[in-house]
Amino acid sequence: MNLSLFDTSVDNLDLTVPNLPINAPLAAKLRPKKLDDFLGQEHFMSSGKMLRRMIETKRLNSLLFYGPPGTGKTTLSRLIATEISAPFVEINATESNVKELRAVLERSRLSLRRTGRKSILFIDEIHRFNRAQQDVLLPDIENGFLILIGATTINPSFSINSPLLSRSNLFSFEVLSLGAQTQLIMRAINLCKQELAVDIVINTDAQEYLLARANGDGRRLLNALELAIYSTAVNDGKISLRLQDIEEAIQVKAARYDRNGDDHYDVISAFIKSIRGSDANAAIYWLARMLNAGEDIRFISRRLIILASEDIGNASPQALSVATSAAQAVELIGMPEARIILAQATTFLATAPKSNASYLAIDRALSDIKNGVIHEVPKPLRDGHYKDAKSMGNSLGYLYPHDYPNHWVRQEYLPDEAKYYQPSNQGYELRIKEKMKNNDKNNDS
Numbered sequence: 001m002n003l004s005l006f007d008t009s010v011d012n013l014d015l016t017v018p019n020l021p022i023n024a025p026l027a028a029k030l031r032p033k034k035l036d037d038f039l040g041q042e043h044f045m046s047s048g049k050m051l052r053r054m055i056e057t058k059r060l061n062s063l064l065f066y067g068p069p070g071t072g073k074t075t076l077s078r079l080i081a082t083e084i085s086a087p088f089v090e091i092n093a094t095e096s097n098v099k100e101l102r103a104v105l106e107r108s109r110l111s112l113r114r115t116g117r118k119s120i121l122f123i124d125e126i127h128r129f130n131r132a133q134q135d136v137l138l139p140d141i142e143n144g145f146l147i148l149i150g151a152t153t154i155n156p157s158f159s160i161n162s163p164l165l166s167r168s169n170l171f172s173f174e175v176l177s178l179g180a181q182t183q184l185i186m187r188a189i190n191l192c193k194q195e196l197a198v199d200i201v202i203n204t205d206a207q208e209y210l211l212a213r214a215n216g217d218g219r220r221l222l223n224a225l226e227l228a229i230y231s232t233a234v235n236d237g238k239i240s241l242r243l244q245d246i247e248e249a250i251q252v253k254a255a256r257y258d259r260n261g262d263d264h265y266d267v268i269s270a271f272i273k274s275i276r277g278s279d280a281n282a283a284i285y286w287l288a289r290m291l292n293a294g295e296d297i298r299f300i301s302r303r304l305i306i307l308a309s310e311d312i313g314n315a316s317p318q319a320l321s322v323a324t325s326a327a328q329a330v331e332l333i334g335m336p337e338a339r340i341i342l343a344q345a346t347t348f349l350a351t352a353p354k355s356n357a358s359y360l361a362i363d364r365a366l367s368d369i370k371n372g373v374i375h376e377v378p379k380p381l382r383d384g385h386y387k388d389a390k391s392m393g394n395s396l397g398y399l400y401p402h403d404y405p406n407h408w409v410r411q412e413y414l415p416d417e418a419k420y421y422q423p424s425n426q427g428y429e430l431r432i433k434e435k436m437k438n439n440d441k442n443n444d445s
Contacts, residue, residue: 026226027219030187031075038079039180039218040072044171051171058084062141062148064126064156064165067173068334070217073151077122086147087111087119093128101136108146119146126150127159134161141167158332175216184218185210185225192229200229202241210246215294224249264295271346272303276311280350287346297338301327304345315355315427322348353427361421368418378412408439 032038035045035055044051054060060080065073074090081088089104108119121137123129140146141164148168156165176184185207189200202210214221228249232239267289274282290300301323308323326345330338384395399409423433 025223026188026191027222029191030184030222032079033082035079035083038072038076039183040176041076041171041173043174045076051169054169055080055083060084060147062168063150064160064168064170065149065151065173066156066170067153068175068217069153070214070219070221071173071175072218073173074122074124077120077149077151080149081120081122084120086117087115088122089119090122090124093123093125093133096123096129096133098133098136101133105136105140105146108140112145118144120149121146122149122151124151125153127152127154127156131161134164138163138167153334155332176214176218176221177216178211181211181214181216181218181221182207184221188222188225189229192226196229196234196239198234199238200241201238202246203243206241206243206246209243210250212293213246213250267293268295268300268303271300272307275304275307275346275350276354278350278354280347283346283350284343287342291335291339291342297330297335297342298327300342301330301345304342304349308349310359311354311356312349312352313355313358313429314432315357315424315429316352317428319349319352353429355424355426355429357421357423357429364420368420375414375418380411381413 035052038045043049046052051063065076067073077090078088080086087108089108091100091104104121108121111117111119126134137148141148150160150164150168152159156170160168185202189202193200210221210224214224224246228241228245229239231249232241232245267286271283271286271290274286287300291297304323305320305327308319312319322345326341329341333341379393380395380398382389382394384390384398389395399411401407401409401411403409423429423436425433
């Protein structure tokens, strides 16, 4: 915690960033000192965008920063405090409690009375606060005694109380783009060149692997790069970073995977085809390949939802529920735990009975319509609720199925030759097939 707000002499609060120790992490040394040096989040931080305008005009309400780790939530919070000359207090929700929170709020009110400046209270992992802890913040936020900045990797809709959510401006952070990560690498190398007084170069394949493995996480990128630089020997006054050096720094062997190229399409194709082919082991391997490369977990979960209907369908009706629940859970939990959820959904879908009958049915019907096969709606099925409908014969003769045994009665809904859904002999769909056959027999009798 930054304890400056707890000094007895709040009139002399120290708003400067303390001098970093000589062995401070590279990520700490490279924290930007001004807004123009902040990398990423252009969708709300570039010139003229909302949050940038709020900072520049010093018209800030409480803020919620939601996004993956290493995308600048803490860094931007500290920059905001510097830009608006506000006392800054940082706490972590995993280590704090209500007593400490009340003490922070009391000190911020005291600071406001004596200096006229609102404090910024930055709460990292704010989703870890329970309802009671979140409620403690509300009076001070409502009365404008402080500016709250809460950071979370969990969707605030699931993790933040509605009253607190409604009183805050929400900004969603995205993983750092390749361009932003590349700039970060260059800044890091230039700084290390100055500190070590040697030339530093990174091979193309090593840089590409570092970018792929960092997956848009700036902190992870810098930690790996720092380890690689400071553990690589100097030869002829130069440090040359090879793929092997970056692999060892990240401690994961490189598996070829281009997220923007053929590998992306080939591996997801192998993943889907393995599930379709009921090979759970292969499906898990291809899932692991994607996760190892930092593939978007939401992309994977969306593909599982499509597969659940396209390749399993009514052979296992619960497959769609499993896939949809997995997608929601992945959004809520995030990595690394999301890997377990995706693995469960993958193995369930891979081992479920398969049928593409529903997929074929809708395509057959769409094909007929596109080819001009347009059936008139039978009069008993037409809407009979509007004026003059009955005089036109609409809805007359309609047989209400629930009035009959087994909730079924022979009735024409479409000409008999129109056969689109043809159930398979797999799983639950076999029972559907038998029921449809029985209905056809009753129609013939």
